[in-house]
Structure formats: structure tokens, C-alpha cells
Amino acid sequence: MKYSWRELSKRALHAIALLLLLNLMFFLSMALVFAIPNNDVRTNVERSMFLLDREGEYPRIFSSSSHSMLDSATDTLMIASALKGEDVGTFYAAMDMSDYARYWHGYQVILRPVLRFFNYHEIRVIQGTSLLLLLTYLLCALAKKGWGGGVEIALAFTFSLCVTNFFIVPISLQYANMHFLMALASIIALWAAERRWNTHRLCLVFLVIGAFAAFFDLLTTPLITLGMPLLLLLWQRAKKTDVMLRNELAFITATSITWGFGYGFTFAFKWVLATLVTGKDIIADGMNQLGFRMSGSGNSAFTISQVLMRNLRGILSLRLEETFFPLICGCILATLILAILLDRTALARVPRVLPMLLVGAFPYAWYCLLRNHSRIHNWFTFRVQMITVMAVACSLLYIVDIHACMTTIKRMIQKQSK
Numbered sequence: 001m002k003y004s005w006r007e008l009s010k011r012a013l014h015a016i017a018l019l020l021l022l023n024l025m026f027f028l029s030m031a032l033v034f035a036i037p038n039n040d041v042r043t044n045v046e047r048s049m050f051l052l053d054r055e056g057e058y059p060r061i062f063s064s065s066s067h068s069m070l071d072s073a074t075d076t077l078m079i080a081s082a083l084k085g086e087d088v089g090t091f092y093a094a095m096d097m098s099d100y101a102r103y104w105h106g107y108q109v110i111l112r113p114v115l116r117f118f119n120y121h122e123i124r125v126i127q128g129t130s131l132l133l134l135l136t137y138l139l140c141a142l143a144k145k146g147w148g149g150g151v152e153i154a155l156a157f158t159f160s161l162c163v164t165n166f167f168i169v170p171i172s173l174q175y176a177n178m179h180f181l182m183a184l185a186s187i188i189a190l191w192a193a194e195r196r197w198n199t200h201r202l203c204l205v206f207l208v209i210g211a212f213a214a215f216f217d218l219l220t221t222p223l224i225t226l227g228m229p230l231l232l233l234l235w236q237r238a239k240k241t242d243v244m245l246r247n248e249l250a251f252i253t254a255t256s257i258t259w260g261f262g263y264g265f266t267f268a269f270k271w272v273l274a275t276l277v278t279g280k281d282i283i284a285d286g287m288n289q290l291g292f293r294m295s296g297s298g299n300s301a302f303t304i305s306q307v308l309m310r311n312l313r314g315i316l317s318l319r320l321e322e323t324f325f326p327l328i329c330g331c332i333l334a335t336l337i338l339a340i341l342l343d344r345t346a347l348a349r350v351p352r353v354l355p356m357l358l359v360g361a362f363p364y365a366w367y368c369l370l371r372n373h374s375r376i377h378n379w380f381t382f383r384v385q386m387i388t389v390m391a392v393a394c395s396l397l398y399i400v401d402i403h404a405c406m407t408t409i410k411r412m413i414q415k416q417s418k
Helices: 007-031 038-055 072-080 089-097 110-116 120-143 151-163 166-171 173-194 199-216 224-240 245-278 282-295 305-314 325-341 347-359 362-369 371-376 378-399 402-417
Strands: none
Touching: 007 089, 007 110, 007 245, 038 072, 038 120, 072 110, 072 173, 089 245, 110 120, 120 151, 120 166, 120 173, 151 166, 151 224, 151 378, 166 173, 166 378, 173 199, 173 224, 173 378, 199 224, 199 245, 199 402, 224 245, 224 347, 224 362, 224 378, 245 282, 245 347, 282 371, 305 362, 305 371, 305 378, 347 362, 347 378, 362 371, 362 378, 371 378
């Protein structure tokens, strides 16, 4: 559906108004939690710092690979920043965040009140249990034919989590933020699709998701809050409707742009707001850091191939020079060829998965855009590739009709037996 410039301008103004309201809510919520006296959280902050100090900055779980490494250094920062300076006001503390003002630190809206009652170890238990329950609900919803598309899509989702070493995510404050939001966004996307929301309303959903990603995140894996819900929507659209390729590409473009606008606007708003409240030039700091994270300088300047290779190695903690990774690619190619040979309709379904494969390429565009950050922090940025794994799995499930292939094989066996 085409819109006039007047209609597009009207919708853009609505989106900006919505973002302004959201950012005002973010500001007030941060001010509210930093109105809690330090004495209410100090005891559990100190206990938590002791536990984190004993654990070390970057402990490795399950294996010696760097991709099994916790970011306890950032968890320490998150816990420590829950204590505001004694000589600063509530609004200043909420915006300055111990001289780390370019991020919103929205996790404090949850973390600071929780620290009144629990220490780091206890918060880990609560967080891990909550995240697993939320993902269990999502997977059960996906397994329903009417809502998510069947058991196969739930298995694909689970596989994408496992391949990107999800197992350590629930015990890390730093990693869990975006996984919580990704799961919630996926549930909301499925709920909205079930009610047949149009593209405009879905774009508003992704606008809000992008804003919340910028509010809570410290630049870990925000892209999964776009890619995973979008893939679930594309899967539903491919299974239930006979849409044209150009319409799907337009849908991907619209939802991605609105998510990006919500994400970027919320970051920029924080820089402006923090500059006004603290009197520091947070705008300049944010722009300098953005330039550095995108390209780096000196020893921190990396080529695109270096960045891509380092993040690719994170999948299953494999090394590309070993044979397992090429074996996976070979198995995928062999499966496609076999399906096309056994099922004549399989080839006709290939164009329908191109939109999903396009979304599957998003992580590599993200790595190219934020080269420096994606190379230095590859030990957690590699998890963005769960989008790629999910896209490939969904594409294979859509192309390969197992029932049709098995029927062809049975016919071949019966023909040979005669």
C-alpha cells in the first residue's frame, strides 16, 4: 500500500511523539529509582562486590574458549553504579551514572530496587529462573500450530540459542538484558501477528522495541531484539500467506528502519539530556565513542575480514581452520540438493525464503558497521549470529518437505524391489 507524503509525515510525527513520551518515561523511571537512599542498597552492593571480586573479571564456564567467558567486569560496573555519589542530586546521579553517561543504564530500574533485598548471587538465581521460564513460554507458544507454526520452528529457535552458547547467558547481568527483551519482543510479535496487525502497527512495535533496547543495553547484542522477532513474523507470513517478494522486502525495510530509528533516537536523546543535566559534553563523548566503535584507530583498527572471522569462530566455539565448520556448510548444501532432487516443488519454494536469509545477513552488516566493537568484544558479540542460525534453519524447514521426500524414497525403493 502506497502512502502520500502527507500521510507519511503524519505517521513520522506520531512515531517521534511516541519516542518522546518513551524517553520521558525512561528519564522519570531512572530518577525514581535513584531517589532510593544509598543505605537501602549498600549492604547488598558490598556483598555483591565481594562475590564478584572472588570470581574474577572474566571467568570461563564449561570450556576454556573465550566464547564461554562471563563479563563479570561489566557486571561489577553495573552493581557499583547502583550506588550514587553522596554529594550529587537524584537527577544528576540518574544521568551521570558514575561518568558513564553515554548509556541510559536502564537495567538500574530493575537492579537497584532488587538490590534492596538480594545480593549478586541471589539475583543470578532469580534472573536465570525468570529467563528460562520466559523462554519456555515462548517455545511452547511457537510449538502451537495456530500461533507459532509448529514444533519444528520451536526446535529451530532452541538450536539457534544452543549454537550461540546460551547456557552462560542466564547467570550474567550483562548478557541477559537483551535475551529478556528478545524473548518478550518475540512473544509480542507473535501476539500481534495472530491479531493480523498491519505493517504500520507492527512498525510501531519495532520502534518501541528499539527504544527499549537502547534503554537497557550496554551495546552487547541489541540486534537480536530486531532479528529474532522479525524472523518469526516472516516465517508466519511465508507459511500462511502468498505474499510477493517485493512486499516482504518492503516489510523488512520498514520494520528495520523503525527499529533503528527507535534505537538511535533513544541513544541521542540520552546524550542531549545528560549534557543538559550534568553540564558535561556527553554529546561529544558519545560521538567520539561512536566513531571509535565503528572504525577504531591504530592497533584498534581492524579489517572487515578480521572482524567476521573472529565472530564466526564463536559459533559452537569452533575454529574455522578445523574441518567441522566446512562440514556444517557442506551438510546444509547437500540437504538442499537432496531435497530438490527428491521433491520437485522444493526449488519453487527457494525464492520464498530469500527474505529470511536477508535478515540472516543482518549480523554481518552489524559487524561491518561496528567493526572495532565487534572485534574487541567478539566473545559476546558473536551471539548476534543466532539470527543467522535461525534464518538458515527456518529456510531449510520451509524448503525441505520431509513428507514429500520420504514418499519419493519409498516409491524408489518399491520400484527397485520390482
